[in-house]
Amino acid sequence: MSRKQAILFSLLTACVVMMLGFVPRSGSAAGLEADLVVYNGKILTVDSPNPESYSTVQAVAIQHGEFVAVGSNDEVMQYAGPNTRKIDAGGRTVLPGIVETHDHVYGSANHFFPREAPRVGETDPPLVYSSKDEFLSQLRTLVLKKKPGEWITMQPRPGKEGYLVEMQKGEITIEDLDKIAPNNPVYFHWNVTVEGLANTKALQPLLERYPKIVGVRRDARGKLTGRLGGVANLTMWYEYWPKLAPEYLGPYYGMELEELAAQGLTTVSTRLFPNHLAAYAWLHSQNKLPLRFAYSLEPASRSEITDAILARMMGLQGGSGNKIWGTGDNMLWAIGIAPISADSVTGVAGSCVNKEFPRENINFPLWKYQFYGPTGECRLQSPDYHDIDVFRSAAKYGFRISAVHISGDKAIDQYMDVMDELVKDYPHVAQQRWGIDHCQVVHESQAVRAQKLGIMYSCGPTFLFGGDKGAVGAFGVLYGEEVAGDAVIPFKRLINAGLHPVMELDSHGFHPFLALQIAVNRKDQNGKVWGPKQALTRNQALYTYTRWASEYLLKENYIGSIETKKAGDLIILNRDYLTVPEDEIGQIDPLLTVRGGEIIYSDPQFAAGAGLPVVGYQGDRSFWRRGKPGESGRVTGGAPAGG
Numbered sequence: 001m002s003r004k005q006a007i008l009f010s011l012l013t014a015c016v017v018m019m020l021g022f023v024p025r026s027g028s029a030a031g032l033e034a035d036l037v038v039y040n041g042k043i044l045t046v047d048s049p050n051p052e053s054y055s056t057v058q059a060v061a062i063q064h065g066e067f068v069a070v071g072s073n074d075e076v077m078q079y080a081g082p083n084t085r086k087i088d089a090g091g092r093t094v095l096p097g098i099v100e101t102h103d104h105v106y107g108s109a110n111h112f113f114p115r116e117a118p119r120v121g122e123t124d125p126p127l128v129y130s131s132k133d134e135f136l137s138q139l140r141t142l143v144l145k146k147k148p149g150e151w152i153t154m155q156p157r158p159g160k161e162g163y164l165v166e167m168q169k170g171e172i173t174i175e176d177l178d179k180i181a182p183n184n185p186v187y188f189h190w191n192v193t194v195e196g197l198a199n200t201k202a203l204q205p206l207l208e209r210y211p212k213i214v215g216v217r218r219d220a221r222g223k224l225t226g227r228l229g230g231v232a233n234l235t236m237w238y239e240y241w242p243k244l245a246p247e248y249l250g251p252y253y254g255m256e257l258e259e260l261a262a263q264g265l266t267t268v269s270t271r272l273f274p275n276h277l278a279a280y281a282w283l284h285s286q287n288k289l290p291l292r293f294a295y296s297l298e299p300a301s302r303s304e305i306t307d308a309i310l311a312r313m314m315g316l317q318g319g320s321g322n323k324i325w326g327t328g329d330n331m332l333w334a335i336g337i338a339p340i341s342a343d344s345v346t347g348v349a350g351s352c353v354n355k356e357f358p359r360e361n362i363n364f365p366l367w368k369y370q371f372y373g374p375t376g377e378c379r380l381q382s383p384d385y386h387d388i389d390v391f392r393s394a395a396k397y398g399f400r401i402s403a404v405h406i407s408g409d410k411a412i413d414q415y416m417d418v419m420d421e422l423v424k425d426y427p428h429v430a431q432q433r434w435g436i437d438h439c440q441v442v443h444e445s446q447a448v449r450a451q452k453l454g455i456m457y458s459c460g461p462t463f464l465f466g467g468d469k470g471a472v473g474a475f476g477v478l479y480g481e482e483v484a485g486d487a488v489i490p491f492k493r494l495i496n497a498g499l500h501p502v503m504e505l506d507s508h509g510f511h512p513f514l515a516l517q518i519a520v521n522r523k524d525q526n527g528k529v530w531g532p533k534q535a536l537t538r539n540q541a542l543y544t545y546t547r548w549a550s551e552y553l554l555k556e557n558y559i560g561s562i563e564t565k566k567a568g569d570l571i572i573l574n575r576d577y578l579t580v581p582e583d584e585i586g587q588i589d590p591l592l593t594v595r596g597g598e599i600i601y602s603d604p605q606f607a608a609g610a611g612l613p614v615v616g617y618q619g620d621r622s623f624w625r626r627g628k629p630g631e632s633g634r635v636t637g638g639a640p641a642g643g
Contacts, residue, residue, distance in 0.1 A: 032068065033081030034061035036597045038570065039073045041089030044577070045562040046096050046547045051539040054561075060094075062568030065596035070564055087592070087610055093576045095542065096562050097266025097569030097595060098512050099549035101458045102403060102437045102504035105268055106276045109256035111508075119252075120244060120275050121153055121193065121237070128157040132166050140180050148183040151202075151242050155189050163348055163366050164190045167197050174199055174226030187228075187236060191344055192405070195229045198236070206236055213304060215384040230384030234302040234340075243275055246282035253279050255617075257290040261601040262617040263512050263624075264590040266569040267292035269553055271338035271403040274299055284332045290600050290616075292331055292567075294553040296338035296403035306389040310337070310397045318398040320431035324554055326400075330567065335554050336402030336435070339390040342411040344377045346474035351408035351440070352378035355478045363469045364477070376407075380414040391418050395426040402435040402552075403458075407471070409441045409487075416446070419453050430454040435552065437504065438463060439494075440471045441479075441487045447497040456552050457499065459489045459544070461515045462507045465625075467524030485531030491519055491544065492534045500548035503541075507625075513577075514586030514627045516541045521582045525631060538578055538585075568597040572606075586627030 039059035047070075048054040059076035061069040061084075069076045080086055106120065113119050124142060129135040135156070142152060159165055166172050167188060177186050177199035185202035189195065203224060206213065215230030228236060253276075260268060272280070272295045283289040297316070300309045316334055317326045326334035344350020349357040349367040356374035357367050371377075379385045394401050406412055415436060423429050430453050439459035442450075450457065463471035476484035486493075494501040503515055519541040522529050536544070550560025559567045572592040580588060593601035593616070601616030608614075625631060 032063055032079065034063045034068060034079040034084050036062045036085045036087070036568070036594070037076060037080045038087045038089055038094060038572070038594075039076060040091060041094040041572070042091060042576065043070075043089075043094040043562060043570075044096075044542065045070060046543060047561050047563045051537070051543045054539070057562075060562060060568075060570065062594075062597035065568055065598075067562060067564050067566055067568050070562055087572075087612070089572055092591070093573045093578065094562075095264075095571050095573065095577065096546045096560060097567075097571055097593065098264045098545050099267040099269075099502075099553065099560055100260070100265050100505060100512070100545075101269050101502045101549050101552045102460070102506050103260075103268055103270055104506070104508075105256050105260070105270055106253060106272070106279075108508035109253045112252045112255040118242070118244060120249065120273065121189065121241065122155065123151050123153050123242060126154050126157045130159060132171055135166065135172065136176055136180060139177075139186075143181045143184055146181075146184050150184055152181065152184055152186045153189070153241055155193065161365060164188075165366070165369065168195075168371055169369065170225065170227070172197065174224060177226065185240075187241070189233070191348065191350065192341060193237075194233055194341065194344075195227070196233055196236070197226050198228055199226060200224075202236070202240070205240055206232065209239075210235065210304060214386070215302075230379075230382065231302045231304060231386055232384075235304075238274065238299070244279075246278040249275070249279035250282045250286070250288070254283050254288055254290060257293075258600070259617040259619070261290050261593045261595070262590065262621075264571045264573075264593060265291060265512060266567075266571070266593060266595040266600075267294065267550075267553065267555075267559055269294035269296070269335065269403070271296040271298055271340065280332065289331055291595065292555075292559065292569075294326075294333055294335045294555070296336045297334055298338050298340060300337055300390055300393065301340045302386055303389075304386070306386060307393045307396070310390075310393040310399065313399075314397045317400060320428040322556075324400060324432055326554060330555070330558055333555075335552075336400035337390060337394045338403040339387040339401065341405035342378075342380050342387065342415055343405075343407050344372060345407055346440070346471045348372075350377045351474070352376045352380075352411035352414070353408040353441075353478060354410045354413070358477065361477055363473055375410065378408075378411060378414065380411065380418065388418055391422065395422045395429050398428075400432040400434055404435060404437055406436050406438055407440045409443060409446065412436060412442065412446050416449050416453060416455070419455075423453070433552065433554070438506065439489045439501065441475050441484070442490050442493065443487055444493060447490070447493050447499065450494075451497045451499055455499075457494055457501045458504045458552060459491060459494075459501050460504045460506045461489055461518035462505065462510050464488050464522065464530055465510075465514070465518055465525050465627075467526050467528055467530075470524070472524065472530050481530075485522075485529075486534060488530065489519070490531065490534045491536050491540070495536075495540065500551055501544055502549040502552045503545040509623045510625045511586055511627075512545065513588040514625055516545060516577075517582065517585035517627055519544065520585060523583070525627075542577070568594065570594050574603070574606075583627070586625075 045055045061079035127138045186199040215232030217225045217227035343352035437458040472488040547560040550556040571590040591603040591606035
């Protein structure tokens, strides 16, 4: 380099240094001004594939809904300009937004509806009764309020034994309903809505259109009993029950999502009936959807023409591996097709299991009726359900199976047997992350098979929390307490098999941090420890509810961790998740929930101190399950609800 060139280079270098030196330490230093900065935090980014080696940082910046900076206070504050909202976390713990994989939020929203207001599947408030005569008397009163032709649909509240025994046993008949309501279609449903009793007025249009439809029960003489299940039941739902306007349902459904935001959720997933989906789509169209919302489609479930339906839906989902996708955007998207359920629930001896239910047990009095036979209701084998057709058609037309309720171990075996056959003709099935939800009982061999088939398990700690009277207690009766404790929500077993299990609630009011607590301490509502070898570290538990959960929802490249170019979803906590005593994890509360840079919940006291608006759900929390002493009166898990 010549002397003249060297002098010119030095001058240019000096100019660059001077320019950099005069750049202000806000906004333009990074070439942009963030919308929101959170600083002075203990931010657990979950940015590593290994739960024990992620980064912990002080601050983050969010612009246009995504993280643009993650690092130290000094690094991130360069993105703060005069219009940036700055939130001092005050040393508090910050987590990625919680990603929920299986929670029936439309049903949970019922407590926001006015008592007399109709909802999907319920034209009227449920009848509560303790005898057949009382039930029929209440029905008679209700019919007098109806015009001819108006529907009556509902799920009556449990009878004296905690279940609709009178209907299940056939003590309330089609003749009873016809006598009281000859001019009104009537349908009562129970057991996760898959069984019901109809009168003649309700059955007529169904049988006129589908005279040979399966699931219509008849007696030994071929006479209609009014009982429906399987394909007939769901067809009744979809094609004949009254539909409610999306703009009517949407606001109530939105309230429930706001409540979940107050618990720290920023993303939720469930399976949806078409009427439910229309309501959430309406919320999205109005820019009023509080949480990110993933859903599994139900329209092809329990149909006489499954293949024809999915052939016409082809293109709503496709791909495999890390390229699998479902139509939608980052606020509302499809994650799969749901056959609904492979069996029933433990509380009524409906789980499809490999060992017979005993007829007598003090904690499970309904087992004496054996409604579904000695090994439960195995719907994948039942000709009334056509659920295997959904599996086959899904594989054929590129859909993933997700959000399937499975309670028993025999049902899991049957599910995997179907997959074993399908992968021979459709190899992509093993790369589509087909799902099994609940993890109520998973043995070692089933964890190994799942790894080979690429199955993801969504696991509900609620099923352990119920203890002796919940799902874990039921399987303890069947297989012994040691086996049950080791097989019910066996998180560590699944991780050791090379899987990424994810967390789910499947229960309204059950706090997400209580779910994390149970994954760590394995204690039920009475403090009894089940299967301590299946306990997770706090970091592993956190991954089940963030990074790994995003994989189940097919959005691992956008949600589930705090990294640049990912969604700006986070929660600020009132206590440190990593150091609070194990038995108090369930009592942690979010002070702030942020989705895409937007505050969707703020604790009033925190908001006042930070100069923020009070946002989101501020209602009753007394019914939330937190794991506190004195909460053990309400049984969780194994009850005939959810699915």
